Amino acid sequence: MEGLCVNQAAQPRRLYVHTFGCQMNTYDSLRVQRLLAQDGYALTTNAADADVIFVNTCSVREKAEQKVFSLLGRLRRLKWRKPSLIIGVGGCVAQQLGSSLLERFPFVDIVVGTRALGSLPNIVRSVRSGAPRVAHLPDQDEEGWRELFGQTEAWVTDVVAPVTVMQGCDNFCTYCIVPYVRGRERSRPSREILQEVQLLVEKGAREVLLLGQNVNSYGKGLQEKTRFSDLLRLLAQETDVVRLRFTTSHPKDLTEDLIQCFVDLPQLCPHIHLPFQAGSDRILQKMHRGYSAEEYIRKVELLRGACPEISLSADVMVGFPGETREDFQKTLDLMRCVEFDALFSFRYSDRPYTAARLFPDKVSEQEKASRLTELQALQAAITLKKNLSEVGRTREVLVESTSKAGRGQMSGRTPQNRIVNLEGSQALKGRLIPVTITEAYAHSLKGRPVLPLRTSSGIGA
Template sequence: MNATDESIRTYEVRTYGCQMNVHDSERLAGLLEDAGYVRAGEGEAADVVVFNTCAVRENADNRLYGNLGHLRPAKVRNPRMQIAVGGCLAQKDQGEIVRRAPWVDVVFGTHNIGSLPALLERARVQREAQVEIKESLEVFPSTLPTKRESAYAAWVSISVGCNNTCTFCIVPSLRGKEKDRRPGDVLAEVRALVEQGVLEITLLGQNVNTYGVEFGDRFAFGKLLRACGDVEGLERVRFTSPHPAAFTDDVIAAMAETPNVMHQLHMPLQSGSDRILKAMRRSYRAERYLGIIERVRAAMPDAAISTDIIVGFPGETEEDFQATLDVVRQSRFANAFTFQYSIRPGTPAATMDGQVPKEVVQERYERLVALQEEISWAENRAQVGKVVEVLVAEGEGRKDDATHRLSGRAPDNRLVHFTPGDEIPRPGDVAQVEITYAAPHHLVSDTPARSVRRTRAGDAWASRNATPQPSGAKGVMLGMPTIGRPPSTPSPAHACAPTP
């Protein structure tokens, strides 16, 4: 297939924000390829450029409109070119996008990503912009075709939306109330993925541990973890992100007792001050949070725990900030994704009194980062001498490293750079390595890998990369045969958290 053929239309999806958006972009790519589009090659100008936007990051709108402005000359040069804007910022701004950037062809929201191919065609035929924003979910997005980036690891959505009302967060108003998939549908997708070579899945939701409340089973998430343990061939199960207020002991037991559920937990703290947590409408306090950490470590002493923290929330005093530092010291996080608070229009926090001066926020942020770096490094040094199984990753190698190390993730999700032995593992294979050195954000194995285990995931990666593909094609189409398809690292683990 020649992507320069006039009958072939190429596409590019540009993703901003959280894991939810990353997974949605896999669906957008799947939809476009189902409709006959071909991914544009590296450095090639695409006929269709899709922006999957985030409304959480600071200056998200300025970044979007700046990128749209850069594309305007290319659109003038190429009459075939179309520009589409979707995601959370599209859901929030709606018709404002076309008003500010009239060269945009399509605007679609978080609830109707399945409409993209039809909207592009309608805009092409009618020669006018199409804006379609639905206020509620009609088709669960996991039923849509998906062009997954990895042949060996996959996201699996178990819910969309959020029922919380955190004062700093705009996500519930853009993603809607929580909607849960039935367990049978989730497990059908997991089994289908494993049959196609996937070795690791991450269960994804805004608040995974409230899963099941919609259909009346508050223990559904723990049951789902245990059910994943019965899927033959599935070696690693992760999830993101739980909410501390809804975190229950049955989930800890499921993690500890299900062999393929990894001893890794990402649980957002946001603040260690009870006063600030109340102002954030986070319905837990520091004592409860620390109690969860204690019970997790009692059940799984090797658990690696990470978190999200916001510095400089309105009204935060030095005493409040010290309370956050105290919780960080006690929690001994493997790593933390730290954010400086910034105003998000449309959130209650945006109009609160006591907005903290930028220079104060910056100084506190630097102190928090320094403390967490110290803790992360100490926690990583405790790994030296251990032998771990690394799931070899694609694209995480140290290209500037004269030893040509490969990279991958340990069971606890720590990044490991390792020296291969005589047998070179493929992405998706598993290498057993001894940790010889620790840095704050990664581990190193300087001795040759002790062994390499070839896996079906590695076979799937090799098969995908051995098959001739159209120019620029990357990724693998993994469908949902049991459910049907209607026609239509390191990043923060929290589903709502912005990626670096």
């Protein structure tokens, strides 16, 4: 996400935020925006206008890290033109590289670790008043969540609002840097999450997306005995949220009580993102994933048995060290068996600290590229088939924003998380409306709102 576009009041100071990576980083960028709004910073979508630039980074994949370096290189010119500009870097790359980022990029003023975002306003203030450049990387979480409460005038939200409910990961998959840069699992107390969700709803959010690196193992380390399914039930019963989603789930932590939530809670959208990563048990074992292909398929059957309308998306990786053509074929077999509605596919790359970087039998880049192309072609056919099967159905769409598809169109999502473009104006934003699907494409649907849309309060369902 680039430049969170809100609240551009006539403030003397401007903040530009550039976010790389996952939705949890998007949430952290919102926190930065809210924290600095308390010091009078208004958001700008133009980096050249900014007094403070904050780059929120991701190092989960090598490519993401290279994009961060390339952006930082481009920011150098802005600092030359405006020496008072403060440039801060946060997120996983900041945590991983620490003060070496200050050496490599001498125009960067602030490096903050993943556990220290709450300190950012103080650090910005001290650098502004002449303190030296700083890398702040505490080992423990700093007070970070509660400072947001009681500052409601600084809160802005969109139709869909992310809320992080847990952070970190204890799984140590052998290819993944997350446990090293985000730390071990820790969860937020359920009452605190409930308070935040209700506040977001009061500020205009219709859908809340609950986030965590391993969201369905929520509750570890909390004094209260709350499972993730309990948290969902609490939010459904005690807030006015219209739609709930969550991501990312680990297959081994997908329990029957969580599956039952898809049956019992009307607010919970029938969609789950359940990364499988590989279809070969030999590779799954080397990845340290904690399930077999058969166990994964069994969980999918349980989900579909409980909630036949549920849609499934996943992450998959090609070219893990030692992956043979035969292993790769098993990944394709699993895809044919499950028929995911959407799939995010990646080439394996060595990441610092991880066990897999030392594994022998690395797959060549050429072979990885060829496997990825083959896999993506298979998924494209499955996704299109699934999208075509939507034509003629009427789905409830939450209208989120203007569409990228062209003028006079708005965009929203079905409960199954499919993007639908439809003709309409900004007046539809935030409305839940029944839409008949008329056309299907590779990545989206087109639909026609079912009339009548007019209500006593305007246009809407």
